[in-house]
Amino acid sequence: xxxxxxxxxxxVAAAATAVLATLSLSACNDGTGAQDEGSGxxxxxxxATSSPTTASDSQAASGSSGSSAGKxxxxxxxxxxxxxxxxxxxxxAHTPASKxxxxxxxxxxxxxxxxxxxxxxxxxxxxxxxxxxTNTGSKSCYLYGYPVxxxxxxxxxxxVIEDSQPQAVVTLKPGESGYASVNLSATDGSGxxxxxxxxxxxxxxxxxxxxxxxxGAHPPLPAKGIYVDDSLKVTxxxxxxxxxxxx
Numbered sequence: 448x449x450x451x452x453x454x455x456x457x458x459v460a461a462a463a464t465a466v467l468a469t470l471s472l473s474a475c476n477d478g479t480g481a482q483d484e485g486s487g488x489x490x491x492x493x494x495a496t497s498s499p500t501t502a503s504d505s506q507a508a509s510g511s512s513g514s515s516a517g518k519x520x521x522x523x524x525x526x527x528x529x530x531x532x533x534x535x536x537x538x539x540a541h542t543p544a545s546k547x548x549x550x551x552x553x554x555x556x557x558x559x560x561x562x563x564x565x566x567x568x569x570x571x572x573x574x575x576x577x578x579x580x581t582n583t584g585s586k587s588c589y590l591y592g593y594p595v596x597x598x599x600x601x602x603x604x605x606x607v608i609e610d611s612q613p614q615a616v617v618t619l620k621p622g623e624s625g626y627a628s629v630n631l632s633a634t635d636g637s638g639x640x641x642x643x644x645x646x647x648x649x650x651x652x653x654x655x656x657x658x659x660x661x662x663g664a665h666p667p668l669p670a671k672g673i674y675v676d677d678s679l680k681v682t683x684x685x686x687x688x689x690x691x692x693x694x
Contacts, residue, residue: 553586554586554587554588554589554618555584555586555587555588555589556588556589556591556651556653556654556660556661557580557582557588557589557590557591557619557625557651558588558651558660558661558662559649559650559651559661559662559663559664559665560661560662561582561583561584561586561588561661562580562581562582562583562584562588562619562651562664563580563581563583563664564578564579564580564581564649564664564665564666565578565579565581565666566578566647566649566666566667566668567579568631568669568673569628569692572692573634574630574631574632574633574634575628575629575630575631575692576628576629576631576673577626577627577628577629577688577691577692578594578596578626578627578628578629578649578666578691579624579625579626579688580619580624580625580626580627580649580664580684581619581622581623581624582619582620582621582622582623582624583621583622584621585621586621587618587619587620587621588618588619589616589617589618589619589654590616590617590618590619590625590651590684591616591651591652591653591654591656591684592607592652592656592683592684593607593611593627593652593681593682593683593684594627594629594649594650594651594681594684595649595650595651595652595659596629596647596648596649596650596681597647597648597649597650598644598646598647598673598675598679599642599644599645599646601644605629605679605680605681606680606681607680607681607682607683608630608680608681608682608683608694610694611682611683611685611690611694612683613683613684613685613686613690617684617685617686618686625684625685625686626684626685626686626687626688626690626691626692627681627682627683627684627685627691628681628682628691628692628694629679629680629681629682630678630679630680630681630694631673631674631675631676631679632674632675632676632678632679633676633678637678638676638677638678638679639676639677640676640677641674641675641676641677642674642675642676643671643672643673643674643675644668644672644673644674644675645668645672646665646668647665647666647668647673648663648664648665649663649664649665649666650663650664651663651664682694
């Protein structure tokens with residue numbers, strides 16, 4: 448009996464040892480497995496987090512690419528306009544359009560605000576003065592008819608020498624000049640109501656020839672003034688100086 452108990456005790460002990468060993472091994476494997484899975488799980492969420500971030504970056508890159516696509520017309524404008532930035536190139540592209548009326552080349556009527564007028568007394572022919580009108584504008588202009596001159600406070604307009612009318616209207620490109628001469632007084636002293644004028648205003652006629660258009664010009668006169676009398680008259684505007692002083 449004692450031997451049988453001893454054997455059972457050994458069997459029980461051995462079984463217990465085996466169970467403990469199995470439990471220990473199982474616990475050990477579970478712990479290691481849990482740690483591995485935990486590490487894998489930790490890596491997996493990190494990868495998952497990284498993946499959305501990458502996706503976000505990809506979307507940002509895609510958005511940037513889309514923005515560039517949106518600016519393609521500006522880039523095309525830059526290419527044609529020589530600009531490197533979308534904004535300035537677009538502005539440069541629209542500048543010519545905004546200036547189109549100025550650079551269209553359609554002639555306008557010459558008048559004081561777009562011309563410069565000089566009044567110069569002449570020694571030959573005597574008692575004559577030359578008016579020179581220079582186009583200072585950006586468009587060609589027409590010098591219609593003849594200068595409407597007013598010396599001092601005179602109320603009447605001097606008549607024009609009809610025979611001086613040119614075959615065509617005088618046209619001045621920017622920078623070009625037109626001319627007219629003014630017969631100030633009778634060379635033989637036959638003129639009446641003479642006086643010395645200290646100021647001069649020159650008005651410009653329109654196409655119809657009725658009245659003046661635009662601003663008048665105020666060319667300075669010599670300090671001593673200009674003597675005029677009732678024989679005062681003017682020529683039509685001429686394209687050349689020689690034609691103007693021949694009357």
